[in-house]
Amino acid sequence: MQVTETLNEGLKRGYKMILSATDLDAKVNEKLKEAQPEIEIKGFRKGKVPLPLLKKQFGQRVLGEAMQEAVDGAMSKHFEEKGERPAFEPDVKMANQDWKEGDDVEIELSYEALPEVPEVDLKSVTLERLVARADDAAVDEALKNLAESAQDFKDRKAGTKAKDGDQVVIDFVGKVDGEAFEGGSAEDYPLVLGSNSFIPGFESQLVGVKAGEEKAVTVTFPDEYQAEHLAGKEAVFDCTVKAVRQPVAAEITDELAQKYGAEDLAALKTQIAERLEQEYAGAARAILKRNLLDKLDEMVSFDLPPTMVETEAKQIAHQLWHEENPDVHGHDHPEIEVTDEHTRLAERRVRLGLLLADLGQKAKVEVSDAEMTQAVMTQARQYPGHEREFFEFVQKNPQMRQQLRAPIFEDKVIDYVVELATVSEKEISKDDLEKAIEAMSDE
Incomplete structure (x- = not known):
């Protein structure tokens, strides 16, 4: 294949590649000869089909393959001889769009070459x-943060109102249309207000309650709620507040250490x-x-x-x-x-x-x-x-x-x-x- 350089600016490269009609025809014949021993057509024994007949019947199909192989081979040879690698997939297109069988094939190849990287000492x-x-102060600070994250809760003074972050211990019974539903009741349940572990709107209605107080909490189950029979429905939870507890950091002791898998503090x-x-x-x-x-x-x-x-x-x-x-x-x-x-x-x-x-x-x-x-x-x-x-x-x-x-x-x-x-x-x-x-x- 004849190759002519058309562009060489910085890392930009352009080439015109011409595959002669004679060479293309020779490549088609070569591929047909390779396949000839395995081809069997009515009237001819396997491997004995004449080449002209093969060319008439399969020539068009083989032509495209031969053209692609010729271009791919020419590109591989070009990059090997030039010692270049393209930064991206090269742009390959046929220049003579009105090509017909018997014409030379004109290909335009363009790409950006990867640069030669200089040696570095x-x-x-x-x-x-x-x-x-990690000094003692840093370890103590981390240990303090660990204790706070492993917080405990202790009872607030009698009559103290629950705040966000407090834990309320409650008994509750949930009802839809006045009827208790399965899974909607519990006793001595420890709920941290603001944890968003219950249905949206539930916890916020318990902010301000006191130990011993009873509270009816009305919420609507989300439309995409996992229990389909409750999805989108309004429910009333009758709650009895048994305790209001404030968060306190866990004590820094061997017991805390053992919670985190250590033998001791x-x-x-x-x-x-x-x-x-x-x-x-x-x-x-x-x-x-x-x-x-x-x-x-x-x-x-x-x-x-x-x-x-x-x-x-x-x-x-x-x-x-x-x-x-x-x-x-x-x-x-x-x-x-x-x-x-x-x-x-x-x-x-x-x-x-x-x-x-x-x-x-x-x-x-x-x-x-x-x-x-x-x-x-x-x-x-x-x-x-x-x-x-x-x-x-x-x-x-x-x-x-x-x-x-x-x-x-x-x-x-x-x-x-x-x-x-x-x-x-x-x-x-x-x-x-x-x-x-x-x-x-x-x-």
Whole structure:
């Protein structure tokens, strides 16, 4: 196939490819000869059908296949000889739309090539890893929060009105049209007001009640209520308030520790300290990664595929618009303008993405099946009760698998770079670590 370059500007490429009618006919004949031994037509023994007859009967069908194979082969040879890879699927179209059998086939090929990424001296990179320790004050603060979340309740003074957050102990009987219904009654039921664990409107009517008081609570079951015979119906619950209790933090004792699976309070404190230091290490890694990417971005400069930058800029603009307009969940909104800032961020992301991909490829970084399985399982937990459907969706969706693989691959490349870089450690307080995270988020 004859190939002529028509465009070479930056990373944009264009070529005209001509497949002569003679070569196409030869390829059709070749394919028919390959199939000839297996073809059987009435009047001829298997494998003995004359080529002209095969061509008359099957030529049109084979013609399209031969043309596609010729173009695919020419493209593969072209990319191999040029040593280029397209940033996106190449645009391939027939130039002579009025083509008829016996004409040469003229193909126009255009694409944006992936750039050649320059070498980076990773050993020259210097980084600082922040280290924060979980001191006694941080452990005590976390322990206090834990005790508050594991709150108990104690009786309020007689005659005290119940408030939101209080626990009321009630007996109740629910009735629809004056008749008690199954499952609508209970005794000594501990209900936390404001927990929204009962039918909408139920708890708010008990705010202000006192121990010993009787209260008729009228509510309407939601139209989509799980019990169809109650859906949309009005019900009256006759309630007797037996106690009003206020929330109090659980006492910080060995008993509290045992509720959380620790042997005693000392063991719980050790667990908390370890968890806090894991959190600090995660925050410190995020800062280290950001600083590393900043340094790498300063160290390299190369041409970027325009369409790749444009696509990324549109995605950034779209994402930021939705963050600023959280009430809009769909995509039925005005066209979002891409600003210079969006483009600048897109250029950074594309440049770093191509650099990390190149570094990972050269270092032979791989994402294992076990790592992918763990990523899928982690994501599946966001869809309780539908884990199997999510697994099947991922298996059938290459794009989703790539979305799950990309951050794992990136983190492994970051680890590889950090191993080669010169890294020093600096101990800081938890407060200073939080300030560093906030400063990074504000940039």
